[in-house]
Amino acid sequence: MRTDTPQLIRLSEYQKPNWLIDNVHLDITLDDGHTRVIANISIRTAQDGSDNPLMLDGDELVLESIAIDGKQLPASAYTIGRKTLTLRETPKVPFLLTIVTLLDPAANTQLMGLYKSSGIYCTQCEAEGFRRITYFLDRPDVMATYTTRIKARKADAPILLGNGNQIQSGDLPDGWHYAIWHDPHPKPSYLFALVAGKLGKVSGSFTTRSGKHVSIGIYVESGKENRASYALDALIRSMKWDEEVFGCEYDLDIFNIVAVSDFNMGAMENKGLNIFNDKYILASPETATDSDYANIEAIIAHEYFHNWTGNRITCRDWFQLCLKEGLTVYRDQEFSADERSRAVKRIADVKTLRSQQFTEDSGPLSHPVRPIEYREINNFYTPTVYEKGAEIIRMLKILIGEKKFNEGISLYLSRCDGTAATIEEFLACFSEVSQRNLTHFAKWYDQAGTPRVSIIESYNPELKRYSLTFSQETPATPGQPNKEPLVIPIALGFINRDGIEVSLDTSHPDFNENIFVLDQISSELTFNDVDSKPILSALRGFSAPIILETSPSDDDRLFLISYDSDPFNRWQAAQGYAMKLLISGANQLRAGNQPKFDPRFSQALSQVLKDDDHAFIAQLLTIPSENDIAREISIDIDPESVRDSRLCLKQFVGKEIGHQIQDICEKLTTTESYRPDAQGAGRRALRNVLLDLLSSGYSDIGLNLTLKQYQNADNMTDRFAALSIIAQHPGTVREDMLNDFAEVYGNDPLVLDKWFSLQATIPEDGTLARVLKLMEHPGFSIRNPNRLRSLVGSFAAANLSQFNRKDGAGYEFVAKIVIDTDRSNPQVAARILGAFKTWRSLEPRRRTLAQAALQTIERQEKLSPDVGDIVMRTLAEN
Numbered sequence: 001m002r003t004d005t006p007q008l009i010r011l012s013e014y015q016k017p018n019w020l021i022d023n024v025h026l027d028i029t030l031d032d033g034h035t036r037v038i039a040n041i042s043i044r045t046a047q048d049g050s051d052n053p054l055m056l057d058g059d060e061l062v063l064e065s066i067a068i069d070g071k072q073l074p075a076s077a078y079t080i081g082r083k084t085l086t087l088r089e090t091p092k093v094p095f096l097l098t099i100v101t102l103l104d105p106a107a108n109t110q111l112m113g114l115y116k117s118s119g120i121y122c123t124q125c126e127a128e129g130f131r132r133i134t135y136f137l138d139r140p141d142v143m144a145t146y147t148t149r150i151k152a153r154k155a156d157a158p159i160l161l162g163n164g165n166q167i168q169s170g171d172l173p174d175g176w177h178y179a180i181w182h183d184p185h186p187k188p189s190y191l192f193a194l195v196a197g198k199l200g201k202v203s204g205s206f207t208t209r210s211g212k213h214v215s216i217g218i219y220v221e222s223g224k225e226n227r228a229s230y231a232l233d234a235l236i237r238s239m240k241w242d243e244e245v246f247g248c249e250y251d252l253d254i255f256n257i258v259a260v261s262d263f264n265m266g267a268m269e270n271k272g273l274n275i276f277n278d279k280y281i282l283a284s285p286e287t288a289t290d291s292d293y294a295n296i297e298a299i300i301a302h303e304y305f306h307n308w309t310g311n312r313i314t315c316r317d318w319f320q321l322c323l324k325e326g327l328t329v330y331r332d333q334e335f336s337a338d339e340r341s342r343a344v345k346r347i348a349d350v351k352t353l354r355s356q357q358f359t360e361d362s363g364p365l366s367h368p369v370r371p372i373e374y375r376e377i378n379n380f381y382t383p384t385v386y387e388k389g390a391e392i393i394r395m396l397k398i399l400i401g402e403k404k405f406n407e408g409i410s411l412y413l414s415r416c417d418g419t420a421a422t423i424e425e426f427l428a429c430f431s432e433v434s435q436r437n438l439t440h441f442a443k444w445y446d447q448a449g450t451p452r453v454s455i456i457e458s459y460n461p462e463l464k465r466y467s468l469t470f471s472q473e474t475p476a477t478p479g480q481p482n483k484e485p486l487v488i489p490i491a492l493g494f495i496n497r498d499g500i501e502v503s504l505d506t507s508h509p510d511f512n513e514n515i516f517v518l519d520q521i522s523s524e525l526t527f528n529d530v531d532s533k534p535i536l537s538a539l540r541g542f543s544a545p546i547i548l549e550t551s552p553s554d555d556d557r558l559f560l561i562s563y564d565s566d567p568f569n570r571w572q573a574a575q576g577y578a579m580k581l582l583i584s585g586a587n588q589l590r591a592g593n594q595p596k597f598d599p600r601f602s603q604a605l606s607q608v609l610k611d612d613d614h615a616f617i618a619q620l621l622t623i624p625s626e627n628d629i630a631r632e633i634s635i636d637i638d639p640e641s642v643r644d645s646r647l648c649l650k651q652f653v654g655k656e657i658g659h660q661i662q663d664i665c666e667k668l669t670t671t672e673s674y675r676p677d678a679q680g681a682g683r684r685a686l687r688n689v690l691l692d693l694l695s696s697g698y699s700d701i702g703l704n705l706t707l708k709q710y711q712n713a714d715n716m717t718d719r720f721a722a723l724s725i726i727a728q729h730p731g732t733v734r735e736d737m738l739n740d741f742a743e744v745y746g747n748d749p750l751v752l753d754k755w756f757s758l759q760a761t762i763p764e765d766g767t768l769a770r771v772l773k774l775m776e777h778p779g780f781s782i783r784n785p786n787r788l789r790s791l792v793g794s795f796a797a798a799n800l801s802q803f804n805r806k807d808g809a810g811y812e813f814v815a816k817i818v819i820d821t822d823r824s825n826p827q828v829a830a831r832i833l834g835a836f837k838t839w840r841s842l843e844p845r846r847r848t849l850a851q852a853a854l855q856t857i858e859r860q861e862k863l864s865p866d867v868g869d870i871v872m873r874t875l876a877e878n
């Protein structure tokens with residue numbers, strides 16, 4: 001491999017900046033290949049910076065000139081390295097550095113720095129994109145105020161947006177115009193942004209609780225304004241919620257959001273000017289599904305919430321990424337829980353955590369929530385930093401209680417405001433207010449791997465004594481062979497045979513309000529005066545991000561499905577039961593037998609159907625995905641038997657309770673017109689899960705109902721759900737429907753993305769050929785991140801049996817795309833390559849083939865740091 005293998009950056013080697021920047025004046029003339037950036041940077045030495053040379057970061061820049069206090073520097077005054085510019089001599093007193101660079105935004109296919117996408121100029125600077133605009137101290141602990149003058153041809157770019165408030169604008173000769181934006185809040189360079197182009201605007205406003213008027217603008221492709229109203233509504237709700245729940249008020253006169261169609265990530269929290277992947281802004285009932293609406297709401301909230309947790313308080317260095325991301329994910333999860341159903345949201349979040357983070361943590365890319373080293377920071381925006389980072393916050397709240405947690409948050413927000421902070425500073429706030437030592441708890445940030453906790457129950461009827469023996473173990477992960485016990489809050493519930501919660505007493509100091517805090521390798525909890533053995537409901541609400549290894553009896557599981565008062569654990573009991581059947585089904589299939597399933601499972605589901613929380617029942621009736629099953633099997637996986645076992649179980653349930661399902665489907669049919677609210681979404685989700693089960697047995701009734709729904713739907717949720725069900729059943733009906741869908745929505749890229757990804761995830765042998773053919777579809781573009789992720793990303797990450805084909809063709813295909821994409825957009829290529837992280841858990845033949853594909857990538861002449869880093873770690877033996 002010949003990559004420009006970057007240096008390892010280590011947390012232990014962090015040094016404060018020697019130089020500081022107070023303010024930055026940028027003058028940017030947008031002109032395609034001749035875009036000129038004049039940066040006027042006021043620089044001074046840090047107090048203890050002494051006489052270190054000034055070394056600025058830069059990446060793919062063309063330098064036109066450089067001056068100090070207005071005096072041009074000769075070439076001998078500085079050296080330009082591949083990623084740096086170093087000044088030989090610098091004044092001892094504060095000085096003004098003027099740097100002029102030339103950029104070609106239209107040729108910027110990496111979509112990092114300043115780029116032009118579908119006619120719109122925009123920026124993406126996190127983590128290290130600002131250095132692609134000008135030479136700079138591009139690190140988050142250098143915070144400055146920014147003034148940006150943007151100049152462009154008025155006909156090409158009537159809209160000119162920057163951070164902060166607009167302070168001036170006007171026309172210039174020859175059809176040019178300009179705008180000046182000023183952001184009074186000091187910020188790191190990664191929060192800089194500008195946007196220019198032809199855009200439609202949807203306006204709104206918000207008055208903060210202290211009476212400040214905020215003008216809101218949501219900018220989208222002209223003609224799509226009517227699809228931005230939900231985003232605006234979600235933003236206003238987020239602003240209100242953050243005041244009420246976290247006491248965070250908005251701090252500028254303007255808040256703008258721009259939706260762009262070429263974007264590497266989901267969205268970005270630039271100060272006062274959030275930039276979004278348009279997929280997370282645009283929605284109408286005809287084009288977006290309920291889950292699109294839920295995602296939009298969550299991501300709008302997430303980026304808005306960063307205004308405090310991320311922007312006003314930023315990260316000292318990129319090792320502290322979870323300081324802003326983990327906390328902000330926690331905040332957006334709480335927001336969605338408050339806006340919708342808390343129980344259903346928790347289930348959804350745990351599903352994501354397990355499918356993304358647990359998978360990452362059990363493979364070669366496992367790393368601590370706060371990594372200690374990295375080569376490419378882009379590769380550390382991971383489910384571990386985000387999702388496990390959010391779980392740590394949630395555990396902290398459980399441990400110290402809601403009141404102290406809120407006090408700690410307030411202290412953090414006031415004490416660290418305006419600074420670039422660390423996890424230590426964050427935790428110190430909670431330690432202080434709760435008077436608790438959080439040193440042991442903090443291990444969660446440093447130790448990788450998912451802890452496994454086992455609970456052994458015993459009951460002695462003579463002594464009326466009930467005891468639980470807990471033990472924990474965390475498996476070795478790359479670079480961390482030996483693990484220490486963690487502080488694990490385990491929420492417990494006890495239910496008697498009549499389905500009533502009982503409260504049990506113990507003198508154990510670590511058991512309070514039904515939370516047991518396990519902080520040793522093993523501990524025992526003993527309860528006295530227990531008349532009969534209760535049924536244990538452990539890890540209620542998923543109180544810690546662990547794998548619980550209790551194996552309740554079938555009877556207990558069935559009991560909990562019906563009687564647990566904790567909705568998460570009711571769902572978990574059903575999932576656990578299904579999982580047990582699925583794994584034994586897969587084993588039987590692998591041995592050449594037809595699986596036999598336990599009818600008590602479908603009877604339990606049938607009971608659940610009598611409840612009335614539609615969204616919750618829908619979750620409970622959803623059979624674990626192929627990837628879920630594979631993760632549970634964890635070694636020597638045979639993808640085909642996993643797929644077939646799942647199909648068989650769905651068929652079984654569909655047949656066993658088909659009549660009831662049909663009845664309920666009819667009752668759930670409504671003539672009400674579509675609204676994207678939680679209640680309606682729940683009803684649709686349930687109906688669609690039921691239709692899927694009913695159709696699984698190739699029941700004509702199910703398939704006909706589904707077809708009818710496709711034809712009559714007044715919204716994308718129902719129409720696409722119907723298409724997804726039919727897509728699982730080979731035949732001409734399916735092909736006709738797929739063609740019909742493409743005809744109707746062929747001009748709508750975001751809708752077409754659903755169509756691409758649906759087809760890429762069909763678990764059939766013909767799918768790879770289908771994907772190859774779809775790459776020729778006029779609506780496909782390999783250079784657009786959303787298109788590529790929909791087709792190839794979904795195939796690699798969400799089609800277990802076809803990515804992991806027996807002949808290795810799935811691996812070869814994805815490897816080829818990764819190599820090709822790496823030349824234009826390394827960040828996106830590295831993300832797709834991530835699908836290989838499970839390769840060691842497959843059966844030996846596939847393992848060999850996956851390894852060979854990875855080695856093909858590794859052998860490439862030139863790899864980006866992004867792909868080079870992932871391929872190296874994925875292949876490494878630990």
Ligand code: BES
Pocket residue numbers: 126127265266267268269298299302303306325329378381386
């Ligand atoms: N700060 C990130 C955006 C980002 C991610 C920049 C990676 C650079 C590299 C933003 O706040 C974020 O987290 N976006 C998420 C969506 C969010 C709801 C979890 C994303 O883009 O996936």
Ligand code: ZN
Pocket residue numbers: 302306324325328
């Ligand atoms: Zn974020």
